[in-house]
Amino acid sequence: AQKVTQAQTEISVVEKEDVTLDCVYETRDTTYYLFWYKQPPSGELVFLIRRNSFDEQNEISGRYSWNFQKSTSSFNFTITASQVVDSAVYFCALSEGGNNRLAFGKGNQVVVIP
Amino acid sequence: DTGVSQDPRHKITKRGQNVTFRCDPISEHNRLYWYRQTLGQGPEFLTYFQNEAQLEKSRLLSDRFSAERPKGSFSTLEIQRTEQGDSAMYLCASSFWTGIGKNTEAFFGQGTRLTVV
Numbered sequence: 001a002q003k004v005t006q007a008q009t010e011i012s013v014v015e016k017e018d019v020t021l022d023c024v025y026e027t028r029d030t031t032y033y034l035f036w037y038k039q040p041p042s043g044e045l046v047f048l049i050r051r052n053s054f055d056e057q058n059e060i061s062g063r064y065s066w067n068f069q070k071s072t073s074s075f076n077f078t079i080t081a082s083q084v085v086d087s088a089v090y091f092c093a094l095s096e097g098g099n100n101r102l103a104f105g106k107g108n109q110v111v112v113i114p
Numbered sequence: 115d116t117g118v119s120q121d122p123r124h125k126i127t128k129r130g131q132n133v134t135f136r137c138d139p140i141s142e143h144n145r146l147y148w149y150r151q152t153l154g155q156g157p158e159f160l161t162y163f164q165n166e167a168q169l170e171k172s173r174l175l176s177d178r179f180s181a182e183r184p185k186g187s188f189s190t191l192e193i194q195r196t197e198q199g200d201s202a203m204y205l206c207a208s209s210f211w212t213g214i215g216k217n218t219e220a221f222f223g224q225g226t227r228l229t230v231v
Contacts, residue, residue, distance in 0.1 A: 004156075035219065043203060045157070045222035091156050100145060100209050100220055101170065104156030 003027075004094050006105035013082050014113050020078045021108045023092030029053075034068065034075040035093040035102065045091070051075065082112045118223035120206050126229045127196055134192045135226045139208030146189050147220060148181055149205040150174065157205055163189060164211065196230045203227050 003026040013019045025034065036048040049066055056068050063083075067076045079086050089109050093102040119138045127133050139146045145164050149157035160179070161171045165186035175181075178196075183189040193200055204227075207220040 037222075042224060043227070044224040045205065045207075047219045047221060050219050093156075100211065101147070101159050101162060102149075102157070102220065103159070106154070106156050 004092050004103055004105035006092055006108050008108050009106070010109040010111065012111045012113060015084060016081050018078060018080050019082050019086075019110055019112075020076055021090050021092070021110070023075045023077065023105060025073050025075060025092070025094045027094060027096055029096040031097055033095045033100075035095070036064075036066070036075075036077045037091045037093060037104075038088045039091060039107070040088040048090075049077070079110070082110075084112050084114050086110060087112045118206055118208050118221055120204075120223040120226050122226055123224065124227045124229075126231060129198060129230055130195055132192065132194045133196060133228065134190050135204055135206075135228075137189045137191070137206030137223060139188070139206070140210075140221055141187075143208035143210045143218075143221075144186070145209045145211045145220075146183055147207040147209075148189070148191050149207065151203040151205055151225070152201075160191075193228075196228075198230045201228055201230045 005024045032053045034051045038046045038048055051068050058067050063080045065078045089107040091107045092105045095102050121136045147162040148160040150160055151157040159172050160175050161181050163183040166183050178194045181191045203225040205222055205225045207222045209220045210218045
C-alpha cells in the first residue's frame with residue numbers, strides 16, 4: 001500500500017523567506033511518481049512538479065525546487081523568496097506504476113505574512 | 115479548453131436525498147478520476163475511468179455511490195440516500211494515458227462542495 005506523510009501541519013513565514021516542506025513516502029513498487037500540488041482557497045488543486053522514481057536529479061523551476069532522495073524515501077519541496085500569493089495548502093502525492101491513482105499526504109498549510 | 119470543470123460548485127441537501135455531480139474533463143484526456151476531500155485532509159481516491167470503462171473503485175465507494183462515464187467524455191457521480199458523513203469536497207481530475215509510464219499529470223477541477231444537513 002502506498003502512503004505519504006507530511007509531518008508539518010501549518011507553517012508561517014514572513015514574505016521573502018524560504019520555506020521547505022517535508023514529504024516521506026512508502027511504496028513497494030520500483031516504478032512510481034511523486035508530485036507536489038498546491039491548493040489555494042479557491043479549492044482547485046494546481047499541479048506544481050512531478051518526478052519519477054528513476055530520476056533523482058534535483059532541479060529548480062523558478063522559485064520552486066525539490067530534493068528527491070530514494071535512500072530516505074523523501075521528496076522535499078522548497079519555495080524560495082516566498083510571496084503572499086504562495087499562501088495555500090501544499091500536498092505531496094504518490095502514484096505507483098502508471099495508473100496515476102494518487103495517494104495524498106495530509107497537506108501543509110503555508111501562511112506567508114506580508 | 116479551459117480545464118476540468120465541475121458542476122455544481124456547491125450543493126446543500128437534506129439527509130436521505132440523492133445528489134448527482136458532473137465533471138467535464140479536458141477534452142483530449144482519456145482518464146478521469148474522482149476523489150473526496152474532507153476538511154483538513156488530503157484528497158482520497160474514489161474511482162477512475164479510462165474512456166467509458168470504470169477500471170478501479172476504492173473501498174471508500176460504498177453501494178450508495180455510483181459513477182458513470184457513458185460516452186468517455188463527461189462523468190457523473192451520484193450519491194443515493196445521502197448521510198451527514200458524505201459532506202465533503204468531491205474533486206474530479208483528468209489525464210492523458212498512453213501506457214505504463216506514459217501518463218500526463220492529473221489536472222483537477224475546482225470541486226463540488228457537498229453539505230448534508
